[in-house]
Amino acid sequence: xxxxxxxxxxxxxxxxxNFLFFIIGTTVLGVGIWxxxxxxxxxALLKMVExxxxxxxxxxxxxxxxxxILIVIGSIMFFLSFLGYCGAIxxxxxxxxxxxxxxxxxxxxxxxxxxxxxxxxxxxxxxxxNYLQSTITKYYSSNDNQNADAVTxxxxxxxxxxSCCGVDDYKDFNLSDKWVQTKGNRIIPESCxxxxxxxxxxxxxxxxxxxxxNSFYKTGCYNALIDWILLHRNIVISVGIGLAVFxxxxxxxxxxxxxxxxxxxxxxx
Numbered sequence: 001x002x003x004x005x006x007x008x009x010x011x012x013x014x015x016x017x018n019f020l021f022f023i024i025g026t027t028v029l030g031v032g033i034w035x036x037x038x039x040x041x042x043x044a045l046l047k048m049v050e051x052x053x054x055x056x057x058x059x060x061x062x063x064x065x066x067x068x069i070l071i072v073i074g075s076i077m078f079f080l081s082f083l084g085y086c087g088a089i090x091x092x093x094x095x096x097x098x099x100x101x102x103x104x105x106x107x108x109x110x111x112x113x114x115x116x117x118x119x120x121x122x123x124x125x126x127x128x129x130n131y132l133q134s135t136i137t138k139y140y141s142s143n144d145n146q147n148a149d150a151v152t153x154x155x156x157x158x159x160x161x162x163s164c165c166g167v168d169d170y171k172d173f174n175l176s177d178k179w180v181q182t183k184g185n186r187i188i189p190e191s192c193x194x195x196x197x198x199x200x201x202x203x204x205x206x207x208x209x210x211x212x213x214n215s216f217y218k219t220g221c222y223n224a225l226i227d228w229i230l231l232h233r234n235i236v237i238s239v240g241i242g243l244a245v246f247x248x249x250x251x252x253x254x255x256x257x258x259x260x261x262x263x264x265x266x267x268x269x
Contacts, residue, residue: 018084025077032070065150100254142182165192
């Protein structure tokens with residue numbers, strides 16, 4: 001198709017962006033499928049790297065759940081970038097329109113979610129807190145449990161990084177049957193303690209006799225997370241705006257290219 005400068009720029013920018021995302025999406029999808037199909041080789045690979053943090057990711061349950069997450073994310077990226085890249089390269093109005101509509105739907109859903117969260121702020125806070133509590137109640141287990149899943153690991157990382165314990169405080173863990181059955185004499189998980197290493201309490205008695213000096217057992221992660229977001233709100237807002245602008249730019253390029261193709265075909269007729 002003979003095209004003007006603006007159309008060529010739109011075509012090749014759209015192709016370049018989507019080619020990059022296609023490569024990333026394919027890689028993420030491939031890793032997810034690999035983890036789901038062959039956990040043992042991945043575990044062996046991680047164990048070759050001498051890193052205490054990575055050891056926590058060698059649990060089969062963690063790898064299995066991580067695999068499903070990667071497959072979902074990779075599939076979405078693969079599908080959208082495939083539509084955008086093939087649509088731009090082949091100058092297909094059908095593929096470009098489908099690509100633009102999908103991006104537009106995602107953008108509208110993101111804006112709607114943000115608007116509803118702002119309009120019903122108290123309800124959104126309550127639902128978020130309830131959801132966090134449900135993940136502890138349903139899934140959280142002892143830190144040294146060999147069958148610990150990804151939710152337990154994520155909570156341990158969150159608590160150790162943000163110096164907090166549970167959603168509101170350490171009492172939240174008493175609602176988890178898995179934790180109650182595996183905790184032994186512990187009152188709090190090791191991740192709620194002041195740490196000297198990866199999930200290693202500085203005070204060895206901390207899990208059994210927590211205090212404000214050796215742990216964060218009275219500091220809830222929900223408030224800690226809110227405080228972190230408020231502290232970094234400019235970064236959070238900038239990332240959100242940047243993502244929205246990028247999506248709008250991709251939508252704009254897709255529909256501009258569609259219009260140029262339609263105009264060119266009209267001129268030929």
